[in-house]
Amino acid sequence: MKKILSFVVVALVALAVVGAQPLYEKRLSDAPLTVKLAVMAGPTGFSSVALAANDGMITSTVKVDMTVYPSPNEVIARLANGELDMACLPTNVAANLYNKGVKAKIAAVIGNGMMSVLSTDPSVVDVSGLLGKSVNVPGAGSTPDQLSQLLMLKAGLEVGKDIQLDYSVAAPAQVAQLLIAGKISFAVLPQPFVSMVLGKNPKARIIADVQDLYAQYAKASNYPMSVLVVTDKFVSSYPLAVQSVLEAYEASVAWVNANAEQAGLAIEKTGIMASAMAIPAIPYCNLVYVPAQEAKAEVDAFFASLFAFSPASIGGKLPGADLYL
Incomplete structure (x- = not known):
């Protein structure tokens, strides 16, 4: 009987911890939660710039700390060691991360071919x-x-x-x-x-x-050129914050596409690229926001094309369904 009672107590405690996670996240958010986001210098980073407005405060409880990097290699290392929570990357880099065992998921496609x-x-x-x-x-x-x-x-x-x-x-x-x-x-x-x-x-x-x-x-309309990824650890720890960032990112894409001149100035201020280059190019950059599950078939087709040509280009094997948020 004592063993049964002990098991019940442990099970109830475990359920309470799991069930309380969103409440725990909400309690922590009394002080703004900082989300560390990496973007690339160049068009891969264009669609993110509205997140840097208002000192990165996308809600009253979530702040985005955005850093611009010159190449994906620096971002890969920082994602692997836990320095970053989210990143904007070329699509094939996400597959390489998966095949290297870096625990990160594609949250959305943010740019098609250009x-x-x-x-x-x-x-x-x-x-x-x-x-x-x-x-x-x-x-x-x-x-x-x-x-x-x-x-x-x-x-x-x-x-x-x-x-x-x-x-x-x-x-x-x-x-x-x-x-x-x-x-x-x-x-x-x-x-x-x-x-x-x-x-x-x-x-x-x-x-x-x-x-x-x-x-x-x-036999596809386009190819997904860039994606937004989020680490598994951050998703499991702060699902509400992740949702806030994704909503803000979708709004940022829409704002950049609708306001090329203002967005170009913001792109330069953020250090992504000079506004003189960014402004005329924005209408042709195919900036989009497609949630991972909606984009999965298109991304899988792109991976399959790359794999058939060069398996090494995506890390040696096709990623599984668990790559997608």
Whole structure:
């Protein structure tokens, strides 16, 4: 009988702890809870800027502490060691985190594809003219590189034989400057660098929309280029705060899309990018907010495409359903 009573007491205590979690979170929120959010310098961070308004106070009890990082590598390390609660990242990076055992979930897709193939050679007006040519791609293993190689494979073309991919310049800003100066003729670039090149070199033109090519070959309307992730620990500890951040993020995306000039100034103030580059590009950046469960089929299709082309691009295996919040 004593053993039975002991078991009942332990079970009741456990249930009480679990049931009290939201109340515990609410009690802690008497002092604002700070959510540590990482964003990337560049268009991946554009949609987040409204969260930085009002010193990051998105509600009376939740504050967002947003930090801008130049590359995903620094963010990956900080997510892994618990320094960050949430982050905006390229979609394939989320798969790599999952396959490395970092406990984080995709909460939403925040950006769809926004890349183009540019030419400053008046004799080349479409992608068929690239046969035998060299195309600059910013960064081996980057999203532009992965999409370029994937689409070439789908088109039956061989890298190095039919088209050369030049990775000699890794930074997209530098590739853009070379196009503007006429020192290279072809490149695959994302926004806002596409808009920058078109605005500064009258010879530059878009000869292919990467999103259209992906839709043609992958049988999907677009590909999810960036996502918002949240650590499992933070979700389990502060579900109400997570919901507040997600609601604020969705509102931020809508505000940025509707207020390009103001958003561009906020983007510069936050340290994400100069407003002169951001403002004209915002309408073309495909900033969206799609909750993880609604975006799951599209993200899975993107992962499957990358995996078929290069398993290493997503960490060696397809993620499970537990990647999604």
